[in-house]
Amino acid sequence: MHTSIRNMMIVLACATILCCAASTATACSSVFFTGTQGEAPAVIARTMDFEENEGKAIGVGLSGDENVSDVNMQDNVTERATWSNLYDYVGKLLNAAPMFVEGINTAGVSVSSFYMPGITRFSEYDPKGKPALSFVSLIPYLLGMSATAEEALVNMGKVQVVMGALQTGPGAYMAPTLH
Secondary structure (H helix, E strand, C coil): CCHHHHHHHHHHHHHHHHHHHHHHHHCCCCEEEEECCCCCCCCEEEECCCCCCCCCCCECCCCEEEEEECCCCCCCCCCCCCEEEEEEEEEEEEECCCCCEEEEECCCCEECCCCCCCCCCCCCCCCCCCCCCEEHHHHHHHHHCCCCCHHHHHHHHCEEEECCEEEEEEEEECCCECC
C-alpha cells in the first residue's frame, strides 16, 4: 500500500510541475523519475509545447521494414542512411505526417523529441562523412535499431544527423526545430 501511495504522489507531482511549465513554456519539458530496487522502473511525463495542434495520429514500424532517410533539405547528399528494423515500435506522429515525435519499441527503448525554437541547430552535411540521416527519420531509426540506450548511442555514431522537413501539403514543407 505504501508503494502505491508513493507512486500516486510522484505522478501528481509530475502533473503539477508539467502543468505549471506548460502555462509559460516556449519549449517542451520532461520529467523522469527512476524507481528503487524492487519497484516500478520509472515514471516519465512530458509536455508537448509545439506551436500548433500536433493531432492524435499514431504510427508503427515493424521489424524487417526497410527504410531510407528522406534527406530533402540537403542538395549535396551522396549517401542516405538506410536500415532494416530489428524491433517493432509504436509512437506519436506529428499531424499525421510520417514524422514520429516520440515512441517506444519492443525492447523497451523510448525516444522523444522536444520543440526548442532558437536553440536547435543541425550540422552541415559532409559528403565525405557518414550516411546522412534526416532528423525527421531519427526516431524511427533509433527505435527500429536499438535495444538499449548504449546501443542507440552507437547507432547515432554511424550516421550524420542533418536538417530535414516534412511535407504538409502540395509543395509545402515544414522544418520544425525539434531536438
